[in-house]
Amino acid sequence: MTEAPAGIRRGRAPALAMNLLARLAVLGLVALTIFALPRLLPGDPLQAMLASDHAQSLSLAELAALRERLGLTAGWGRQLGDWLGDLLRGDLGHSIRHARPVAALVAESLPWTLLLILGAMPVYLLLGALAGIRAGRAQGGALDRGLTGLVTVLASIPPFVLAILLMLGFAILWPVLPAGGALPLFPSDQPLVRAGQVARHAALPVAALALHEFARFYYLARAEAIGLSRRPFVLNAEARGLAPLRMLADYYGRNILPAFVARMSDSISGLFGAALIVEIVFSYPGIGGLIYGAILDRDYPLLQGATIIVAAGVLALNWLIDAVLAVLAERG
Template structure:
């Protein structure tokens, strides 16, 4: 295990170096930036800022400076937001994490339960309805579902707020604050769950269909075990093994998968800030967030490989 981890850590470092170069040069070589695109600044002020932030230096030298600072926890300064990039991360990323962790939990629970039942009742009316719902959820764009629910539940029925994280002017604290946040996050969580549960349910259904046809499942039934015990203790445990590989992609998805949803519902998360940065060409923030997603991706891949080995010792690292 130690030898494997050492090799993987070396590979991760090399991958992140390559990713950092790709990310930096992609943004650095893109025409324009926040300084040159700001029409309110004078030419003298633009020249002063470019000299102050090193924008007039050679690209490779700028990359080395950026990497040196990043290794010390400094991903630059956002000129558009007038704050350090890490400060902005700390202000917005936890809102995105709250939204994503709740929707991910609900997505996996619903997908596992429906996938198991649908596989057990294959070709039944329940399975047919589930498959129709799955393909509908996978084919409808996220912005359409979001706007439709806003029109129906927020505008027409007035059951839920149309967006935001808090009511405008609210000074709620304690339990009242928690209730208000839950009330506002209901719609985006519902949309994110609907978008994710379709493909994941189909994945669990196909795995369960393969597993319940195995000989050891027939043996478990022959021993007189209840059908619930056979499905959820024996079949589901083995059907979940291939899904462990998905865990590695869930980690970066917690922060990068809700960009459009945050924009639709005006949720103050890192995804909406990321989208705003494109319009202002705030490259330090864009590079910092993209690099953050790259780090989470390689860490998530390592975690999924280790979990797969722990869940099935027959798999060699």
């Protein structure tokens, strides 16, 4: 494996720095957008509270004092300045609905979302690679036509429809898995049993996310396999009669890996977006349910804090993937 010239290595740091600055600029736009959009919706946090029984007995003076205490009487400029100042100090604010720090709520919800994403990634990466390589090596054959047609249909189904179909099939018509939640009503205190309960409740959401991303990597692996099948070194290896597993791992898998890493940037963004919807369908206690509840309650601090954490995490992961790709490209 060859090393990159010194000039290319020296040029990598400025490129990555500019890439990081671009992502920080995107994060700034996300912050401005998530600040403005909830305030354009009808109602505000106080009106959402008045829609319930929590504040029906308050007098007009008490309502005015509460509105001022919530910071709703200040102009948008003042509210934005206060929020950005708190954000730069690492303070995500205090949830109006839950009466708890936003950071604590996000810390409780985010691991559940990461569990779904980390559970789905190896499934769709492995299955997408295996199915795509198999179809690409038999381009135009019955297997290729059948798989590609099936994946094309699958790719046209939105993730929330996949989630509903999986729930209907495996939790209602054939009730072998839970229909929602992350734990049973009375979870076990034994770690291994509890882990099994968590896995059973996560199975359908993970399957919905994996099916959503499977098509992306199937098409990529298939296209790469078609090209590799015509390369002389692959043709020579097949002529020598190498073992199928070695052909799959060393001649196809290793050469497809950089393309998979390059596509992971888009995949991570798509996974987080799909997870937010899938969590709502399955009533899963992840960051998606938290954001959805914040929208319904007009809980500005919670909505802003949860969204900015997700956006920052996705942008950071994308930047790291770009850095890995730059290293792979230099080493050849």
